[in-house]
Amino acid sequence: MLPLNGKAQDKGLPEAYVQAEPNEDVAVAPAFLSLMAHELGQPLAAALGSTYTLKERTASNELDDTTREHLYDTAIRNLEQLQALLDSLRVFSEAEAGKLRVTTTPIGVARLFRDAEEDFGTPSSRTQVSFVCEQELLAQVDLMLFRQVLTNIINNAAKFSPGGSLISVEAHMSNEDTITFTVSDQGEGFPPDEAERIFGKSVRLQPGKKGLGVGLFVAKAIVEAHGGRIWAENTSRGARFSFTVPVAA
Amino acid sequence: MSVREEKDVVVLPAFVSLMTHELAQPLAAALGSTYTLKEQKDSGQLDEATRDLLCNTTIRNLEQLQSLLDNLRIFSEAEAGILRVHPSPVSIDDLFRDAEDDFTSLWPHRRVAFLREPGLQVEVDITLFRQVLTNLINNAVKFSPTDSLVRIEARRASDDEVVIAVADEGEGFPPKEAEHIFERAVRLHEGKKGMGVGLFVSRAIAESHGGRIWAENTDSGARFSVAVPAA
Numbered sequence: 001m002l003p004l005n006g007k008a009q010d011k012g013l014p015e016a017y018v019q020a021e022p023n024e025d026v027a028v029a030p031a032f033l034s035l036m037a038h039e040l041g042q043p044l045a046a047a048l049g050s051t052y053t054l055k056e057r058t059a060s061n062e063l064d065d066t067t068r069e070h071l072y073d074t075a076i077r078n079l080e081q082l083q084a085l086l087d088s089l090r091v092f093s094e095a096e097a098g099k100l101r102v103t104t105t106p107i108g109v110a111r112l113f114r115d116a117e118e119d120f121g122t123p124s125s126r127t128q129v130s131f132v133c134e135q136e137l138l139a140q141v142d143l144m145l146f147r148q149v150l151t152n153i154i155n156n157a158a159k160f161s162p163g164g165s166l167i168s169v170e171a172h173m174s175n176e177d178t179i180t181f182t183v184s185d186q187g188e189g190f191p192p193d194e195a196e197r198i199f200g201k202s203v204r205l206q207p208g209k210k211g212l213g214v215g216l217f218v219a220k221a222i223v224e225a226h227g228g229r230i231w232a233e234n235t236s237r238g239a240r241f242s243f244t245v246p247v248a249a
Numbered sequence: 250m251s252v253r254e255e256k257d258v259v260v261l262p263a264f265v266s267l268m269t270h271e272l273a274q275p276l277a278a279a280l281g282s283t284y285t286l287k288e289q290k291d292s293g294q295l296d297e298a299t300r301d302l303l304c305n306t307t308i309r310n311l312e313q314l315q316s317l318l319d320n321l322r323i324f325s326e327a328e329a330g331i332l333r334v335h336p337s338p339v340s341i342d343d344l345f346r347d348a349e350d351d352f353t354s355l356w357p358h359r360r361v362a363f364l365r366e367p368g369l370q371v372e373v374d375i376t377l378f379r380q381v382l383t384n385l386i387n388n389a390v391k392f393s394p395t396d397s398l399v400r401i402e403a404r405r406a407s408d409d410e411v412v413i414a415v416a417d418e419g420e421g422f423p424p425k426e427a428e429h430i431f432e433r434a435v436r437l438h439e440g441k442k443g444m445g446v447g448l449f450v451s452r453a454i455a456e457s458h459g460g461r462i463w464a465e466n467t468d469s470g471a472r473f474s475v476a477v478p479a480a
Contacts, residue, residue, distance in 0.1 A: 034325035036265075037318045040272070044318065047279070048311045054286075055304040058297075072287040075307070079280045086269045086276065093266035 040085055043078035050074040087148055092214045095221035102142040102225045106248030109137040109171045109179065116150050116169070120158075127161045127185075129154060133171045138248035139179050145222045146245065150181070152215035153241050157185035160239070174244065178228075183241045189234035198232060219243070272317055279310040309355060316387075319380055324446045327453035334374040334457050338480035341369035341403045341411070348382050348401065356390060365403040370480035371411045377454045378477070381462075384447035385415040385473045393419035393470060406476060410460075414474040421466035430464050451475065 050071040057063045063071075094100040113131040120129040139146070150169070157167045165186040174180040190198060199220040223230040223243045230243040282303045289295040295303075326332040345363045352361050371378070382401075389399045397418035406412040422430060431452040455462040460477040 030325040030328035032325075033264075033321055034329070036268075037322040037325065041315075041318050041322075044311060044314055047283075048308070048315065051283070051304065051307050051311065055301070055308065058300060058304070069287075072283065075283050076280070076287065079276060079283065082276055083273075083280065086273055089265055089269045090273075093264075093269065097266070 036089070040082060043081045043085075047075045047078040047082070050078075084148075084151060088152065088214050088218045091145065091148060091218045091221060095218065095225075100221055100225050102145055102222070104140045104142050104226065104246075106138045107141050107143055107146070109133045109139055112139070112147070112150065113169070113171075115147065116154065119151065120154055125158075126163045127158050127165055127167055129158075129167045129169060131169045135173075137171055137173065137179050140246045140248040141226060142222075146226070149219045149222050149243065150183075152219045153183045153243070156215055157183050157187070157239070157241070160187040161185045162187065165238075173247065177247050178244050179247055180242055180244050184235060185238040185240075187238045189239045190232065192234065195232050199230065268317075268321065272314060275310040275313045275317075279307045279314070282306040282310070305354075313355075316380075316383055320384065320446050320450045323377065323380060323450045323453065327450065327457075332453060332457050334377055334454075336372045336374050336458065336478075338370050339373050339375050339378065341365050341371060341413075342367075344371075344375075344379070344382065345401070345403070347379070348386065351383070352386065352399075359390060359395065360398045362398060362400045363402075364400065366405060369403055369405060369411055372478040372480040373458055374454075378458070381451045381454050381475055382413070382415075384451045385475070388447060388473065389415050389417035389419070389471075393417035397470075405479060409479050410476050411479045412474050412476045414472050416467060416470060416472040418470040421471045422464065424466065427464050431462065448473075 054063070054068065054071045054075075057067075091100060110133055113133055117129070117131055154167060154169065161167060167183065167185045169181070169183050171179055171181045199216045220230050223245070226245050228244040228246070230241070232239060232241050234240075286295070286300065286303045286307070289299075323332065342365065345365060349361070349363050352359070386399065386401065393399065399418075400416045401413070402416070403411060403413045431448045452462045455475050455477065458477050460475060462473070462475045465472050465474070
């Protein structure tokens, strides 16, 4: 935690609102916040657009069921994307403040994969995602947080994969107390000396690819809060991200 | 006073956390009403009026989200010292008419009065100045009882200045905070929502127009005034 400004403390403001001395983190704030506004603004504009259309066309009775369904789905998809971004930002700020806490319960990997399959398995997706878990595994994880790890790593793979390629997600017991998940893509991989740095804040290897750059940072923070590890390697076909979590006792 | 010289810099994680919290509320509301629209449509249970209501709820919440993001964008531009204004003559009549429409759609049950001398014109960046008005009105609504009146008033203060004041019937603020209210992330009323950047952003906009912004307590509540060049 940063040293608090004494004057601000005297005002009796809650800690979160208290002002601090400038430091390096703060210097990146405007750029980060501007990126954040931009990233959140895109799905919001899309959701608003389809809702306006719904309202106007409903009023003039111009909507058939298929179109209406499509507009609802567009709005919902974009709002859920917005929500996922906010979730990542929340974990980001908690991790930064050293306040990330996990509440773990035994969770079936098959269930995790079924949920993820619903999110990523739509036929219209640019890339295909396959989920393989050969035996029934029980992981000891914080469900809400761990879902974010899967989502962020798969999103990252999707972002750097060519259209029509396959992303494969697998889970196996790597030893008696550890489950290892791997997410492999068929993209270009990353520069070898970046393997550590890609989990840092706001490192974006391909300028022009969109994203806040907090996804991998957040994934790492969550995995480590579970006592696990996360790493990235290049394979002969693309990049592979691996992370471990404890087996449920 | 330049924004860049001050030392009241916010801790980034706390700020981001505050912001995500603020954004999450209208988002959850918008998602909720859209899910309902979709599900009820499938089961054929929605009449026209209910559908319209849900649509309006969604739109209202999304527009609120958009306004929060606009503040965020202006905030980061002001922080980076790259906030640019493009002033042109704007009629107060037009400005108030739009603001009144927004107000009645956002808070149909709140009382509001828009008062102005006829024919006033200001020289402002219309997009940015609308944001000032939105922020001051949001602030007034937030910090006053639901059955009270919000008064928005425009008058010519001198040959070259127009003052717009937003007065509420809330509790006011501690007098010694009058200066600090416009600083980043100061929130005087714990538990009231608001990103704490609305007033800061309003000041940045007012000053970038060569104008001023200030806050006073009145007999009945708080009054926020902004002075900008007359056209």
